[in-house]
Structure formats: structure tokens, C-alpha cells
Amino acid sequence: MKSAVIVFPGSNCDRDMQVALARITGTPPVMVWHRETDLPRVDLIAVPGGFSYGDYLRSGAMAAHSPAMTEVRKRAAAGVAVLGVCNGFQILTEAGLLPGVLMRNASLRFICRDVYLRVEDSRAPFTTRYRTGQVIRIPIAHADGNFFADAETLKRIEGEGQVAFRYCDPNGEVTAAANPNGSLGNIAGIRNRAGNVLGMMPHPERLADQLLSGIDGRAMFEGLSEALG
Amino acid sequence: MRARVHVTLKRGVLDPQGKAIGNALKSLGFSGVGDVRQGKYIELEIDETDATRARARVGEMCEKLLANTVIEDYQIDLDQ
Numbered sequence: 001m002k003s004a005v006i007v008f009p010g011s012n013c014d015r016d017m018q019v020a021l022a023r024i025t026g027t028p029p030v031m032v033w034h035r036e037t038d039l040p041r042v043d044l045i046a047v048p049g050g051f052s053y054g055d056y057l058r059s060g061a062m063a064a065h066s067p068a069m070t071e072v073r074k075r076a077a078a079g080v081a082v083l084g085v086c087n088g089f090q091i092l093t094e095a096g097l098l099p100g101v102l103m104r105n106a107s108l109r110f111i112c113r114d115v116y117l118r119v120e121d122s123r124a125p126f127t128t129r130y131r132t133g134q135v136i137r138i139p140i141a142h143a144d145g146n147f148f149a150d151a152e153t154l155k156r157i158e159g160e161g162q163v164a165f166r167y168c169d170p171n172g173e174v175t176a177a178a179n180p181n182g183s184l185g186n187i188a189g190i191r192n193r194a195g196n197v198l199g200m201m202p203h204p205e206r207l208a209d210q211l212l213s214g215i216d217g218r219a220m221f222e223g224l225s226e227a228l229g
Numbered sequence: 230m231r232a233r234v235h236v237t238l239k240r241g242v243l244d245p246q247g248k249a250i251g252n253a254l255k256s257l258g259f260s261g262v263g264d265v266r267q268g269k270y271i272e273l274e275i276d277e278t279d280a281t282r283a284r285a286r287v288g289e290m291c292e293k294l295l296a297n298t299v300i301e302d303y304q305i306d307l308d309q
Contacts, residue, residue, distance in 0.1 A: 057269075058297055065294065094297065101299045106245050148242065148300060182245075 001228045003029040003044040006072065008063045013049035013086065013203065020205040021046065024221035034066040042080070043228035044125075045072055049086030049141070049203060059102060059144040060090030069095050081125050081228060082197045086142055089189070089199030098192055098199045099157060100149035102142075106182025110143040114214075115180055117188050117202060118168040120161070125227035126191070126198045127164060129219035135172040136216040138202035140180060140188075145201040147183035147190075154184055165189035165200055230277050231308040232287045236296045237268035271295055280307055 003021050007014045014031065021044075022028040030040045034052075039045070053062035063069065069091070076082045076097050084092040092098045105111060114137050119130040130136065149157060157163060165188040169178040174186045181201070189200030204217030238244050244266050251265035273290075277283040284305055291303040 057294070061294060061297070093299075101297055103242075103300065104246060106243070108245050108249055150299070153299075182243075 001025045001044060001225045002027060002040070002042040003046060004032050004040055004042045005029045005046045005048055006032050006034060006066075006068050007048070008034045008050070008052035008066060008091075010052045010054055011048050011050035011087070013205065016203070016205045017046050017048045017085070020208045020217070020221055024208060024218060025225040032068055034063065034068045037067045037071065039068065039071045039075065044081045044083060044224055045075060047072070047082065047084040047088030047091050048205075049088055052087055052091065055144070058094065060087060060092075060094040063087075063091045064094035064096075073097065076192075076197050079194070079196050081224065083126065083224075084197075084199040085203055085205065086140075086145075086201055089201055090144060092197060092199045097197050098190060099153050099162075100147055100190070102144050102201070103146040103148050103182075104144055105142070105146050105180070110141075111145075111180050112139070112141040113180075114139045114207075115188075115202060116168050116170050116172075116178065117165040118172050118174060119165060120163050123191075123195060125196070125224050126220060127223060128227050129223035133172060135168060135170065136219075137207070137214055138204055138217055139206050140202045142181070142201055145181040145183065147185075147187040147201075149184065157187075157190060158185065160193060162191045162193065163187055163189075164191050164198055165202070230275055230280075230283050232273040232275055232283060233306040233308065234271040234273065234287065234291060234295055235268060235304045235306075236271065236291070236301050237304075238266060239300055239302050242300045268301075280309065283307055
């Protein structure tokens with residue numbers, strides 16, 4: 001599987017994504033600076049976490065209009081897999097590739113800790129190596145992760161099975177207490193309708209090596225590698 | 230021409246920051262403050278003399294970048 005990681009000024013999880021992709025898929029990703037207008041031919045485009053453009057105006061708002069993102073939009077429309085993590089998720093919503101918006105956490109605090117997620121289904125290409133209903137532990141680190149969409153959009157997201165991950169307790173129960181940021185429906189990650197674009201606030205690339213005290217994020221990259229060759 | 234843009238959260242969208250501001254005001258002893266909503270104010274200098282065209286241009290800027298219309302409304306005021 002060939003992959004690319006888009007790097008913006010202020011990205012800070014681009015290297016973690018690079019290492020996870022290189023180690024797990026066996027092929028180092030191409031690192032693409034946001035000014036590039038030409039993307040290499042790849043099977044997966046990763047939009048990493050960080051604070052692109054210092055979160056000025058709104059998280060992800062400026063990055064969504066970067067030259068590289070114009071290309072990402074075209075590739076996504078052509079069916080190429082696109083994974084946005086944390087700030088990457090914010091960028092994908094601002095770019096119109098995913099519905100909804102990530103607002104300021106309900107607590108108004110930056111939250112950096114492990115959370116439990118319930119995998120809503122094991123659809124290719126992103127969650128094929130997880131079981132439906134599986135509970136995984138993945139870290140979050142964000143101030144703007146509070147997923148919001150208007151009632152009609154939310155109904156569509158839920159109705160079409162676009163929710164990929166929900167915040168839950170260790171037993172997989174989706175409760176208000178297990179919701180770290182106020183997200184509607186405890187939503188931690190969603191797909192587009194076609195299923196080839198996924199955005200999530202938790203960081204699978206940060207828990208993909210045993211040295212980091214867990215490998216629950218690893219299955220995402222293994223699944224992608226399997227599904228995308 | 231100068232355009233003044235107010236970007237505010239739509240009615241019905243929760244505003245925890247506004248709520249925190251309201252609570253802070255209360256703890257400072259300001260009574261009688263009801264709902265508090267916070268937003269952004271953006272001032273733009275644009276090379277346009279026609280108000281209709283200016284409004285259209287700034288509107289486009291709001292739709293594309295200055296506001297996220299999923300959660301935000303915007304209001305444009307022009308200083309001739």
C-alpha cells in the first residue's frame with residue numbers, strides 16, 4: 001500500500017503517522033508539504049493531527065483551503081481512501097469532505113488522555129481488522145473535539161451508518177460519563193457516505209507500538225494495508 | 230471601504246464559552262445578566278467603492294472562510 005501524509009505549518013503528529021504507516025504497511029509514506037499542488041499516486045492519504053495555522057479563525061479552517069487539500073478533495077471524490085486524525089478530522093469537516101463540525105470541548109479544557117472507543121462496524125478499508133462492537137483504548141489530545149451537526153444531518157449520519165467510533169466505558173457502554181468532550185451521540189469518528197473518507201479525534205497512530213503501552217491503533221493500519229493492497 | 234463582520238453561533242448551538250463568560254460575570258458580582266453568547270469580530274479593508282458589490286464579495290468570503298455556516302451566522306456592516 002502506498003500512502004501520503006499531508007504536512008501543514010503547525011502539524012505535529014505527521015511524524016507519528018509516518019512511523020506508524022512505514023512500520024505497519026512496510027512502505028514509508030510520501031510526506032507532502034501543504035503548498036504542493038501535485039500529489040503522488042497513492043492508495044491512502046493521511047491528514048495528521050496538530051495545530052495547523054495555529055488553529056487561527058477555527059481549527060482546520062485555513063488548512064482546508066491549502067493547495068494540497070484541493071488535490072485531496074479530487075482524490076477523495078475519485079474513491080481514494082483519506083484518513084483524518086484529530087486536526088486532520090477538523091480539516092476534513094472544514095473542507096466539506098465530512099459532515100458536521102468539531103466545536104470547543106464542552107468542558108472548555110484541552111483533554112489529553114486515553115479513552116475507550118466502541119467500533120461501530122468492521123467495514124473496509126478502515127476498520128476491517130476490528131470486530132463490530134469491539135472496545136479499544138486510544139489516546140485523545142484536543143481542545144476542539146466536540147462533534148456537532150444539525151438534527152437533519154445527524155439523522156442522516158446515524159441512519160446511513162456513517163458513525164465509525166463512539167466514546168464508551170471499558171465495557172463498551174456508550175454513556176454520558178464516557179463522553180470526554182460533549183460530542184453528539186458520543187461520536188468519536190465518522191465516515192463519508194461512500195465510506196472512503198474517515199475522520200476521528202482519537203489518535204490510532206499513537207498507540208500502534210508496544211513500547212507506547214498499547215497497540216489498539218495498530219489494527220487500523222493493518223486493515224488499511226490489507227484492504228488497499 | 231471598510232467591512233465589519235460579526236460571526237456568531239447560530240441559535241440552538243450550545244455555547245460553552247459564552248456560558249463560562251456569564252458565570253465569570255456572575256462571580257464578579259454583575260447581577261442581572263441572562264444568556265451570554267460570544268462570537269468573532271473581523272474588520273476588513275477592501276478596495277471596493279460600490280456597496281452592493283462589496284457586500285457580495287464579503288459575503289463570499291464569509292461563506293468560504295470567515296464563518297462555518299454549519300454552526301455560525303454572519304452579519305456584514307459596511308463603512309462607506
